[in-house]
Amino acid sequence: xxxxxxxxxxxxxxxxxxxxxxxxxxxxxxxxxxxxxxxxxxxxxxxxxxxxxxxxxxxxxxxxxxxxxxxxxxxxxxxxxxxxxxxxxxxxxxxxxxxxxxxxxxxxxxxxxxxxxxxxxxxxxxxxxxxxxxxxxxxxxxxxxxxxxxxxxxxxxxxxxxxxxxxxxxxxxxxxxxxxxxxxxxxxxxxxxxxxxxxxxxxxxxxxxxxxxxxxxxxxxxxxxxxxxxxxxxxxxxxxxxxxxxxxxxxxxxxxxxxxxxxxxxxxxxxxxxxxxxxxxxxxxxxxxxxxxxxxxxxxxxxxxxxxxxxxxxxxxxxxxxxxxxxxxxxxxxxxxxxxxxxxxxxxxxxxxxxxxxxxxxxxxxxxxxxxxxxxxxxxxxxxxxxxxxxxx
Amino acid sequence: xxxxxxxxxxxxxxxxxxxxxxxxxxxxxxxxxxxxxxxxxxxxxxxxxxxxxxxxxxxxxxxxxxxxxxxxxxxxxxxxxxxxxxxxxxxxxxxxxxxxxxxxxxxxxxxxxxxxxxxxxxxxxxxxxxxxxxxxxxxxxxxxxxxxxxxxxxxxxxxxxxxxxxxxxxxxxxxxxxxxxxxxxxxxxxxxxxxxxxxxxxxxxxxxxxxxxxxxxxxxxxxxxxxxxxxxxxxxxxxxxxxxxxxxxxxxxxxxxxxxxxxxxxxxxxxxxxxxxxxxxxxxxxxxxxxxxxxxxxxxxxxxxxxxxxxxxxxxxxxxxxxxxxxxxxxxxxxxxxxxxxxxxxxxxxxxxxxxxxxxxxxxxxxxxxxxxxxxxxxxxxxxxxxxxxxxx
Numbered sequence: 001x002x003x004x005x006x007x008x009x010x011x012x013x014x015x016x017x018x019x020x021x022x023x024x025x026x027x028x029x030x031x032x033x034x035x036x037x038x039x040x041x042x043x044x045x046x047x048x049x050x051x052x053x054x055x056x057x058x059x060x061x062x063x064x065x066x067x068x069x070x071x072x073x074x075x076x077x078x079x080x081x082x083x084x085x086x087x088x089x090x091x092x093x094x095x096x097x098x099x100x101x102x103x104x105x106x107x108x109x110x111x112x113x114x115x116x117x118x119x120x121x122x123x124x125x126x127x128x129x130x131x132x133x134x135x136x137x138x139x140x141x142x143x144x145x146x147x148x149x150x151x152x153x154x155x156x157x158x159x160x161x162x163x164x165x166x167x168x169x170x171x172x173x174x175x176x177x178x179x180x181x182x183x184x185x186x187x188x189x190x191x192x193x194x195x196x197x198x199x200x201x202x203x204x205x206x207x208x209x210x211x212x213x214x215x216x217x218x219x220x221x222x223x224x225x226x227x228x229x230x231x232x233x234x235x236x237x238x239x240x241x242x243x244x245x246x247x248x249x250x251x252x253x254x255x256x257x258x259x260x261x262x263x264x265x266x267x268x269x270x271x272x273x274x275x276x277x278x279x280x281x282x283x284x285x286x287x288x289x290x291x292x293x294x295x296x297x298x299x300x301x302x303x304x305x306x307x308x309x310x311x312x313x314x315x316x317x318x319x320x321x322x323x324x325x326x327x328x329x330x331x332x333x334x335x336x337x338x339x340x341x342x343x344x345x346x347x348x349x350x351x352x353x354x355x356x357x358x359x360x361x362x363x364x365x366x367x368x369x370x371x372x373x374x375x376x377x378x379x380x381x382x383x384x385x386x387x388x389x390x391x392x393x
Numbered sequence: 394x395x396x397x398x399x400x401x402x403x404x405x406x407x408x409x410x411x412x413x414x415x416x417x418x419x420x421x422x423x424x425x426x427x428x429x430x431x432x433x434x435x436x437x438x439x440x441x442x443x444x445x446x447x448x449x450x451x452x453x454x455x456x457x458x459x460x461x462x463x464x465x466x467x468x469x470x471x472x473x474x475x476x477x478x479x480x481x482x483x484x485x486x487x488x489x490x491x492x493x494x495x496x497x498x499x500x501x502x503x504x505x506x507x508x509x510x511x512x513x514x515x516x517x518x519x520x521x522x523x524x525x526x527x528x529x530x531x532x533x534x535x536x537x538x539x540x541x542x543x544x545x546x547x548x549x550x551x552x553x554x555x556x557x558x559x560x561x562x563x564x565x566x567x568x569x570x571x572x573x574x575x576x577x578x579x580x581x582x583x584x585x586x587x588x589x590x591x592x593x594x595x596x597x598x599x600x601x602x603x604x605x606x607x608x609x610x611x612x613x614x615x616x617x618x619x620x621x622x623x624x625x626x627x628x629x630x631x632x633x634x635x636x637x638x639x640x641x642x643x644x645x646x647x648x649x650x651x652x653x654x655x656x657x658x659x660x661x662x663x664x665x666x667x668x669x670x671x672x673x674x675x676x677x678x679x680x681x682x683x684x685x686x687x688x689x690x691x692x693x694x695x696x697x698x699x700x701x702x703x704x705x706x707x708x709x710x711x712x713x714x715x716x717x718x719x720x721x722x723x724x725x726x727x728x729x730x731x732x733x734x735x736x737x738x739x740x741x742x743x744x745x746x747x748x749x750x751x752x753x754x755x756x757x758x759x760x761x762x763x764x765x766x767x768x769x770x771x772x773x774x775x776x777x778x779x780x781x782x783x784x785x786x
Contacts, residue, residue, distance in 0.1 A: 001440070001444070001655055001658060001659070002440070003655070004433070004436055004437050004440055004651070005421050005424045005437070005648055005651065005652060007433070008424050008425045008427060008433060009425060009427075009433075010425050011425060011426070011427045011428070011431070013426060013427070013428060015428055017641060018426055018428065018429065018641065018644060020426060021426045026422075026423040026426070026645075027423060028398050029419075029422045029423055029645060030419040030420060030422055030423045031398045031401050032401045032402065032403050032404060033404070033406060033411055033413060033414045033419070033595060034401060034402075034404045034406070034723070035404070035406060035408055035411065035723045036411065036596070038404070038717065038723065040397070040400070040401060040402075043397055044397045044398070047394070047395070047397055051394070067461055067462050067465070067597070068460055068461045068465065068622060069460050069640045069641050069642075069643060070640070070641070071621070071622050071639075071640040071641075072460070072461065072622050072640075074622075075620065075621055075622040079619070079620075099621070102621060103621045106617055106618075106619050106620070106621055107619065194641070196641060196644075202426060202643065202644055202645040202646075203429070203641045203642065203643050203644055204460070204597055204643030204644075204645070204646050224499055225499075226472070226499050226500065226619040226620070227468065227472075227499070227619070227620060228464075228468055228492070228495060228496045228499055229461060229464050229465050229467075229468040229623075230622075245728070246464075247462045247463070247464040247465075248410060248411065248462050248463070248464075248587070248589060248596045249462075249596065250462060250595065250596050250597030250646070251411060251589075251595055251596055251597075252419075252422060252595040252596075252597070252646075252649075253595075253597050253643070253645075253646065255398055256645075258397070258398065259398060262394055262396070265394060266394070324431065330427070330428045330431065335638070
């Protein structure tokens with residue numbers, strides 16, 4: 001049977017995730033297999049938890065990586081905290097807010113959607129209005145919407161939720177490790193993420209953190225959540241001192257996460273956030289110099305993911321196919337109402353490097369020219385360079 | 394921060410899982426990261442499904458690896474098929490049968506446990522009696538009980554379930570790839586497994602297969618299962634031709650599974666099953682030559698996992714610690730009622746090699762001698778050699 005793995009090319013991943021992975025993280029995954037109860041593995045688990053807390057910017061004891069992808073993190077955050085009949089306020093301004101609402105619906109919640117135009121953050125005033133409608137268990141917001149590129153401010157939402165007696169749940173899938181999540185400083189009660197975005201670890205784990213209030217809610221819950229696999233009471237006992245057997249941790253994925261997190265902490269969180277900001281500004285300046293229109297107003301953009309309208313007459317799929325096949329660069333198409341109308345360009349983790357911005361802008365310019373829409377590549381590169389000048393230090 | 398991964402030693406994994414991983418499978422995991430929608434990844438997904446069907450010995454269209462560990466496979470098998478109020482008959486003869494019952498309970502099922510002594514298979518007559526108690530949705534059995542080392546016959550159970558209008562669900566975590574599961578031939582309706590046992594792939598994925606009847610039950614279900622992440626209707630659309638976006642597949646784990654399955658198919662299923670049988674016989678002969686007592690009668694043992702009583706006066710943990718620290722070999726302690734009283738020795742996948750049996754027997758003999766219980770190592774090696782003679786070909 002054909003070995004398809006041998007033929008895989010190096011690809012620059014500038015889509016909505018996965019991002020490119022550092023070679024040392026790929027190598028970490030191939031470290032010798034040891035048992036999940038081996039004392040050496042237990043030390044790796046503990047170190048990984050320490051690193052996760054640093055990256056979430058939290059002291060939360062209940063901080064751990066769940067054994068599934070980012071969507072498993074979302075499901076864990078919902079099934080552990082949302083009981084049948086609970087009122088849940090969900091920001092609906094993109095694809096992943098909708099998914100949160102769907103998961104809450106499956107738990108039998110009364111879901112109150114705060115409908116907001118795609119490409120704009122949810123307004124605190126609208127959250128307050130929704131919260132005024134009745135006692136609410138949870139406010140759920142997407143911090144960096146992977147479908148739109150919007151960065152959702154969290155402080156005011158946390159304040160509004162807490163005044164109403166609700167907890168704030170934040171989806172940090174496309175922010176953790178690239179954009180400050182600042183769980184403690186912002187008063188986020190529950191947050192989860194994926195590994196394949198700004199952490200530049202392969203997909204397969206879902207870091208999650210809960211503060212003491214949320215942890216207490218898990219402890220105090222009458223009856224078990226319907227999910228045994230994602231039951232935080234059980235998972236926490238496995239990752240905690242007790243090492244109570246629950247499931248077999250995905251050992252090699254934990255190796256990869258451990259190494260990816262060490263790269264984050266070695267770079268320094270502030271330096272890493274600043275790199276993401278600068279690189280995004282370079283990308284934005286380059287795209288605008290090509291006279292392309294960005295979807296989201298600058299002050300509402302997440303640095304990790306940029307959405308740009310596709311020029312009139314340009315075929316979405318044809319450009320992406322050529323970018324991948326000829327230039328070795330992946331970007332993403334859009335979802336839902338924007339399908340075929342916008343591209344999603346990720347600058348996350350290892351992908352968020354100036355050299356990748358230059359390479360991508362040149363490749364995009366080539367593709368647009370090839371399909372009859374010539375743009376100023378020289379101007380784009382110069383604009384990007386100017387915007388990223390601080391990174392040349 | 395200390396790099397704990399650099400210091401990891403090569404370890405021979407002869408516990409209840411993970412098993413040792415082939416170097417080519419570890420290398421596969423470090424293949425270049427590409428996008429989960431990249432056409433080259435879609436081909437890898439398709440090939441992986443073909444390989445999974447071969448290993449499950451099935452034509453089932455709905456066959457795929459879930460993005461979680463074996464316990465996620467168990468949860469998917471339960472939440473998709475068990476609705477509130479459904480009657481579910483579960484074989485209770487070990488730890489994992491109890492877990493199945495617990496998961497069914499969380500779905501609001503009426504759980505009818507068929508209590509059976511640990512270390513013995515569930516009797517068909519007992520299943521028939523339980524089935525006679527009322528219309529039953531599902532019979533759930535563990536094919537190879539990782540907690541006891543018992544191999545559960547499935548043909549008669551399938552027949553009994555079908556006559557009663559129920560479906561048969563089999564936990565194949567510790568059998569798939571080492572012991573024939575033969576889903577189609579035996580009439581198993583739903584089966585799931587883990588990757589870190591007889592497939593010798595790292596943990597992190599849960600292969601699952603359903604026949605057309607079970608698939609129809611998923612389609613016909615009124616209302617959604619409480620789990621969105623493990624909803625087979627959605628997951629099947631992602632793995633199917635439609636490629637409907639659900640979650641981001643754990644790309645590098647799929648690489649590893651693809652390679653591990655290719656090794657299985659290249660070896661040939663029959664040859665691989667025979668190797669597992671011979672190696673287990675070698676282990677059993679060696680242990681008995683040391684005058685140790687095996688827990689399970691020979692005709693009820695799974696070749697993939699052997700349970701042996703710990704000799705009087707020997708400290709379970711001290712022996713296992715020495716085996717790991719001095720000899721670089723991991724074996725498992727026992728669970729539940731057997732904790733401290735039995736060891737679990739895995740001969741799964743890459744670990745199921747004659748050289749490992751010799752190495753383990755010698756190491757165990759050394760440890761037992763060290764702790765004041767001398768055994769005949771020479772006799773054990775000779776007995777193992779005789780039992781495994783066929784493998785020297």
